[in-house]
Amino acid sequence: MSTTGTSSFVVVANRLPVDRVVTPGGETTWRRSPGGLVTALAPVMRAYDGAWVGWTGSPDDAPEPFSTADMDLRAVPLSAEEITLYYEGFSNATLWPLYHDVIVPPEYHREWWDAYRQVNERFAAAAAEVADENAVVFVQDYQLQLVPQILRSMRPDLKIGFFLHIPFPPQELFAQLPWRRQILEGLLGADLIGFQRDGAVGNFESLAELFTGASAVGDTLVTDDGRSVRARAFPISIQVDEVARLAEDPEVQARAATIREEVGSPRHIMLGVDRLDYTKGIGHRLKAFGELLRDREVTPEDAVFLQVATPSRERVEAYQTLRDEVELQVGRINGDYGRIGTPAVHYLYSSYERAELVALLRAADVMVVTPLRDGMNLVAKEYVTARTDLRGALVLSEFAGAADEMGTGAFLVNPHDIDGLRRTMMAAMRVDDAEAEQRMKLLRDHVISHDIDRWAHDFLAALRAV
Numbered sequence: 001m002s003t004t005g006t007s008s009f010v011v012v013a014n015r016l017p018v019d020r021v022v023t024p025g026g027e028t029t030w031r032r033s034p035g036g037l038v039t040a041l042a043p044v045m046r047a048y049d050g051a052w053v054g055w056t057g058s059p060d061d062a063p064e065p066f067s068t069a070d071m072d073l074r075a076v077p078l079s080a081e082e083i084t085l086y087y088e089g090f091s092n093a094t095l096w097p098l099y100h101d102v103i104v105p106p107e108y109h110r111e112w113w114d115a116y117r118q119v120n121e122r123f124a125a126a127a128a129e130v131a132d133e134n135a136v137v138f139v140q141d142y143q144l145q146l147v148p149q150i151l152r153s154m155r156p157d158l159k160i161g162f163f164l165h166i167p168f169p170p171q172e173l174f175a176q177l178p179w180r181r182q183i184l185e186g187l188l189g190a191d192l193i194g195f196q197r198d199g200a201v202g203n204f205e206s207l208a209e210l211f212t213g214a215s216a217v218g219d220t221l222v223t224d225d226g227r228s229v230r231a232r233a234f235p236i237s238i239q240v241d242e243v244a245r246l247a248e249d250p251e252v253q254a255r256a257a258t259i260r261e262e263v264g265s266p267r268h269i270m271l272g273v274d275r276l277d278y279t280k281g282i283g284h285r286l287k288a289f290g291e292l293l294r295d296r297e298v299t300p301e302d303a304v305f306l307q308v309a310t311p312s313r314e315r316v317e318a319y320q321t322l323r324d325e326v327e328l329q330v331g332r333i334n335g336d337y338g339r340i341g342t343p344a345v346h347y348l349y350s351s352y353e354r355a356e357l358v359a360l361l362r363a364a365d366v367m368v369v370t371p372l373r374d375g376m377n378l379v380a381k382e383y384v385t386a387r388t389d390l391r392g393a394l395v396l397s398e399f400a401g402a403a404d405e406m407g408t409g410a411f412l413v414n415p416h417d418i419d420g421l422r423r424t425m426m427a428a429m430r431v432d433d434a435e436a437e438q439r440m441k442l443l444r445d446h447v448i449s450h451d452i453d454r455w456a457h458d459f460l461a462a463l464r465a466v
């Protein structure tokens with residue numbers, strides 16, 4: 001065993017939390033990416049000489065280790081072929097659909113699995129190299145499920161935590177995976193495994209008992225080699241301060257008012273903000289809205305639908321097909337019900353600055369979050385946080401992790417039930433101010449007291465305690 005590293009806290013994630021910026025003079029610098037995870041972990045990074053191990057996002061990119069204000073960054077290179085096999089293939093065309101209720105059929109290819117294993121070994125080796133003796137290592141998400149076990153075999157001194165940001169499926173689906181035992185054993189290399197929901201914890205525990213030699217003893221799993229592993233739910237959240245500050249910014253509020261005018265000052269603005277992903281139920285909500293227009297329950301003067309779709313995984317075939325389907329649907333609805341200057345659906349295929357995003361949230365009377373399956377869904381939490389005015393209504397799918405915490409204040413819906421979705425969207429539009437305020441207060445109280453700093457603190461405290 002060699003302990004060569006100096007960091008007593010190491011995060012391992014598919015992506016580094018920085019983006020490369022090339023100055024006009026041709027020099028490369030790095031800018032911290034906006035994510036909530038990196039912001040929540042920054043104080044821990046500073047306090048413990050933290051390091052972050054991840055990929056830069058470009059093929060064959062292996063800059064020397066470098067530092068930002070808060071942490072050391074260790075780039076793990078991926079070749080163009082590995083991006084195709086490990087990232088677009090096994091991560092996003094096998095695991096992603098399998099873990100999201102097989103909404104599209106997962107593909108099982110042995111060469112994708114081989115690449116996944118090799119890349120996981122590379123990430124584990126990089127983490128083993130930077131970690132100081134007895135360091136805490138925090139591994140993130142479905143791309144790196146083998147890292148805990150590989151890392152433990154290299155460095156048994158480490159304390160290893162893992163957090164899965166997406167759902168963990170039930171036996172009926174997970175059992176399809178030809179490499180189910182290996183994935184479970186990979187995860188069981190951790191001391192603490194965090195999931196978004198209690199249901200995922202239950203799924204994992206019963207699968208671990210079924211397909212590995214582990215057995216549940218009280219609230220712990222004991223592996224066949226006698227190690228104790230805890231699995232627990234840690235529902236992730238957002239940077240409440242950042243969203244609330246933007247929401248109170250007069251410029252953002254002025255922008256929200258302008259957006260309302262620009263879409264024709266309808267009585268109701270309905271908003272969807274999602275990565276363009278087949279898990280998000282964009283088609284279901286557009287279908288429901290189109291039917292409301294068809295049956296004249298709403299007119300384009302009453303209500304417009306604003307759908308922001310962030311470009312995502314554009315090289316994966318299922319995402320290209322989805323884009324065509326959504327854009328066909330938007331075109332149909334506007335062709336049938338739009339008027340010159342007043343389309344019924346405003347569709348934006350683009351990424352936005354945080355301030356613009358919060359302005360959209362402030363402009364929306366009804367936020368429509370209807371995933372068919374979602375680990376958590378941060379947009380729902382961002383919406384209620386942005387509503388410092390206690391106005392607006394949240395339509396939320398039962399299949400989002402956020403439904404566990406936000407079920408009482410939101411208008412919960414089963415997105416597969418198009419009539420139910422229509423009724424719920426109408427109810428959210430018609431809710432009176434007093435009830436809307438009461439619901440929004442409940443929602444905000446919960447999110448404000450459960451922000452991402454608390455999530456990071458709870459997870460790391462539980463990890464240190466095991």
Ligand code: ADQ
Pocket residue numbers: 165166236273274275308309310350351352353357374375376377378379380382
């Ligand atoms: P995602 O599937 O990406 O995350 P989500 O939780 O909604 O989904 O987070 C998306 C983030 O991107 C939000 O912060 C949102 O504001 C931002 N965003 C969306 N569209 C944008 C746009 N056009 N421009 C700029 N920003 C945009 C995965 C899981 C989720 C889980 C999170 C965190 O799928 O279930 O909640 O990780 O664990």
